[in-house]
Amino acid sequence: MEFPHLMQLVDNNQFDTIYHEHFSYLSFYTVKQIFEAAGLEMFDVEELPTHGGSLRIYAKHKGDASKEITPNVAALLKKEEERGITRLEYYHNFQQKALQVKLDLLQFLVEQKKAGKKVAAYGAAAKGNTLLNYCGVKADLIDFVVDANPAKQNKFMPASHIPIMNEAHLKAERPDFVIILPWNLEAEIKNQLSYIREWGGQFVVPIPNVRVS
Numbered sequence: 001m002e003f004p005h006l007m008q009l010v011d012n013n014q015f016d017t018i019y020h021e022h023f024s025y026l027s028f029y030t031v032k033q034i035f036e037a038a039g040l041e042m043f044d045v046e047e048l049p050t051h052g053g054s055l056r057i058y059a060k061h062k063g064d065a066s067k068e069i070t071p072n073v074a075a076l077l078k079k080e081e082e083r084g085i086t087r088l089e090y091y092h093n094f095q096q097k098a099l100q101v102k103l104d105l106l107q108f109l110v111e112q113k114k115a116g117k118k119v120a121a122y123g124a125a126a127k128g129n130t131l132l133n134y135c136g137v138k139a140d141l142i143d144f145v146v147d148a149n150p151a152k153q154n155k156f157m158p159a160s161h162i163p164i165m166n167e168a169h170l171k172a173e174r175p176d177f178v179i180i181l182p183w184n185l186e187a188e189i190k191n192q193l194s195y196i197r198e199w200g201g202q203f204v205v206p207i208p209n210v211r212v213s
Contacts, residue, residue: 004025010094101135146165
C-alpha cells in the first residue's frame with residue numbers, strides 16, 4: 001500500500017492536498033493499528049518523495065514467519081512519535097500556517113498588480129484549485145494558467161475562472177512571474193520552463209511558504 005504521509009503534510013504545510021478526492025490522511029502509526037485490527041502486521045516501510053512525501057508499506061499475516069520485520073518499522077514509528085504526531089498539540093498551528101500562505105500569496109499578487117507586472121501560473125491540478133480558491137484568487141490577480149493537457153486548455157479553472165492556456169501562450173505573453181501550482185513537480189517544471197529566464201521571468205512556489213526564485 002502506498003499513500004501520502006500525514007507527517008509530511010503537516011510539517012510541510014501541504015494543506016492544498018486536502019480535497020474531496022482524498023478521503024483520509026494517514027500516519028504510519030495509525031496504519032499500523034488499522035492493519036493489526038485485521039490480523040496483519042507491518043514488516044517494512046519506505047519513505048518516498050512522491051506527492052511531497054509518501055509511504056510505501058508492506059504488511060503480512062501475523063502468523064507468517066517467512067518475512068522478517070525490518071528495522072525501518074520501529075525507526076519510522078520512533079520518528080513519528082518524536083515529531084509529536086500522536087499528540088493533539090502537533091496539529092494546533094496547522095490552520096495558522098495555511099492562513100499565512102494565503103496572506104503572503106495575496107500580498108505578493110496585489111503588489112505585482114500594482115507594479116504593472118504580469119503573473120501566470122502553471123498546472124491546472126486539483127491542488128492548485130484548492131490553493132487558489134482557499135486564497136480567493138481570481139482572474140484579476142493571475143492572468144492565465146498553463147497546462148500541458150489539451151483536454152484542459154481553452155477552459156477555466158473552477159470557481160476562480162482563470163483561463164487555461166497552452167504553453168505557446170506563455171511564450172507569447174512572457175509573464176514576469178510563473179506560479180508553480182503542482183509544487184511536488186517544482187524541479188521538473190523549472191527545467192521545462194527554464195526559458196522564462198530569457199526575459200527576466202521568475203518562478204513562485206507557494207508551499208510550504210511563498211518564495212520567489
